[in-house]
Amino acid sequence: MVVWSALRFNCGREMANRFAIAPLTTDASHEDGTATDDELEFVRRRAAGGFGAAISSAAYVEQDGRSWQGIGAAHDAHLPSLRRLAEAMRAAGALAILQIYDGGRIARPELIGEQRMRAPSAVASLRPGARTPRAMTHEEIVGLIGSFRAAASLARKAGFDGVEIHGANHYAVHQFFSPRANHRTDHWGGTLSKRMNFALAVAQAVRDALGPDLIAGFRVTPFEAEADGYTLEDAKQLCDELARLDLDYISVSLDDYRMSRPAGETRVYDRPVESAHVAVDKSPITELARVIAGRAAVMASGGIKTCADAEGAIGMGADLVAIGRAVVVDPEWMSKVRGSSEASILAGLPQDEREIAGALSIPPRMVEYLLSRPGWIPRL
Numbered sequence: 331m332v333v334w335s336a337l338r339f340n341c342g343r344e345m346a347n348r349f350a351i352a353p354l355t356t357d358a359s360h361e362d363g364t365a366t367d368d369e370l371e372f373v374r375r376r377a378a379g380g381f382g383a384a385i386s387s388a389a390y391v392e393q394d395g396r397s398w399q400g401i402g403a404a405h406d407a408h409l410p411s412l413r414r415l416a417e418a419m420r421a422a423g424a425l426a427i428l429q430i431y432d433g434g435r436i437a438r439p440e441l442i443g444e445q446r447m448r449a450p451s452a453v454a455s456l457r458p459g460a461r462t463p464r465a466m467t468h469e470e471i472v473g474l475i476g477s478f479r480a481a482a483s484l485a486r487k488a489g490f491d492g493v494e495i496h497g498a499n500h501y502a503v504h505q506f507f508s509p510r511a512n513h514r515t516d517h518w519g520g521t522l523s524k525r526m527n528f529a530l531a532v533a534q535a536v537r538d539a540l541g542p543d544l545i546a547g548f549r550v551t552p553f554e555a556e557a558d559g560y561t562l563e564d565a566k567q568l569c570d571e572l573a574r575l576d577l578d579y580i581s582v583s584l585d586d587y588r589m590s591r592p593a594g595e596t597r598v599y600d601r602p603v604e605s606a607h608v609a610v611d612k613s614p615i616t617e618l619a620r621v622i623a624g625r626a627a628v629m630a631s632g633g634i635k636t637c638a639d640a641e642g643a644i645g646m647g648a649d650l651v652a653i654g655r656a657v658v659v660d661p662e663w664m665s666k667v668r669g670s671s672e673a674s675i676l677a678g679l680p681q682d683e684r685e686i687a688g689a690l691s692i693p694p695r696m697v698e699y700l701l702s703r704p705g706w707i708p709r710l
């Protein structure tokens with residue numbers, strides 16, 4: 331089966347199988363953006379099952395872009411924490427990949443200060459209670475690209491095998507590409523090609539900082555669910571341009587890999603995303619894989635819970651799969667899939683909340699975060 335075969339990235343690094351731990355924010359780091367022991371244990375235990383790669387929770391590159399109390403890769407003081415994280419992630423042989431992000435207009439005001447939120451344009455997100463950010467100056471945008479570059483350098487120094495740029499899920503890189511969030515008329519917006527400029531500049535900066543022998547990945551939302559958002563055709567053009575930049579993989583972020591639509595910005599978790607099952611040849615994964623055409627590996631994610639699901643996503647054109655909620659709920663998910671004992675995979679978090687943190691090695695604050703969105707994570 332393809333899922334058990336190794337994959338060699340363009341940069342030369344080899345992933346032993348096709349399974350990666352998806353980026354999973356814990357919202358449970360220290361206030362200064364260093365990882366807690368609980369967070370290290372969360373990923374160490376899950377990676378121990380034999381994943382080919384582990385992608386970290388998203389690390390902020392600038393304090394003013396923090397969307398949760400997660401890890402940072404924003405300055406040299408984060409280096410020891412990043413080193414410990416890379417070691418925990420790769421203890422069982424997984425490639426360790428650091429995801430880096432900026433929150434832009436969905437940064438959390440309580441973390442960064444009410445007045446500090448900045449984004450491509452002064453347009454509030456559709457999320458309930460969202461505040462209107464300040465539009466960034468050209469100099470601030472160039473500075474933010476520099477912060478992504480610096481974060482990639484820190485990742486290299488910390489011993490990571492690579493970096494994934496969080497270009498999906500409505501964070502800043504996505505916002506620059508979105509005509510809903512980006513109303514600029516300068517180099518950074520106004521036309522489709524200009525709305526790509528930020529993503530491409532960040533990708534180039536990260537590649538430059540990593541050098542040719544580390545993995546550079548980019549996560550993309552394949553289109554916006556909102557009627558005035560960017561389309562799959564737009565994302566195809568972005569992926570075509572990204573694939574020219576020596577990237578190692580492009581990760582397609584979907585709530586469910588079988589479905590036609592990604593989650594919208596105003597997603598509620600207690601109802602499924604309104605979306606229809608999609609024919610294999612019409613899948614956003616297939617469409618983007620066609621454009622990328624082997625120039626970078628394609629990673630799929632969303633609702634992959636079994637080996638058969640992973641094969642299904644690969645059948646749609648993916649080369650790799652990322653596993654999120656399934657491995658939150660069952661830390662031994664990978665070893666059970668490898669050992670063909672899928673029947674024993676835990677299907678949800680226990681009802682008794684006191685059991686969750688200790689038994690499943692989930693940081694207590696992350697448990698609160700998971701349970702604060704009913705319907706997000708299945709319960710037994």
Ligand SMILES: Cc1cc2nc3c(=O)[nH]c(=O)nc-3n(C[C@H](O)[C@H](O)[C@H](O)COP(=O)(O)O)c2cc1C
Nearest residue numbers: 352353354355387388585631632633634653654655
């Ligand atoms: C607790 C939690 C935290 C997440 N944090 C991130 C993140 O930091 N970066 C990111 O790109 N996606 C994040 N996601 C999205 C997942 O990586 C994944 O794409 C999504 O959950 C769908 O895949 P799944 O059905 O396997 O969970 C998070 C998801 C969950 C459940």
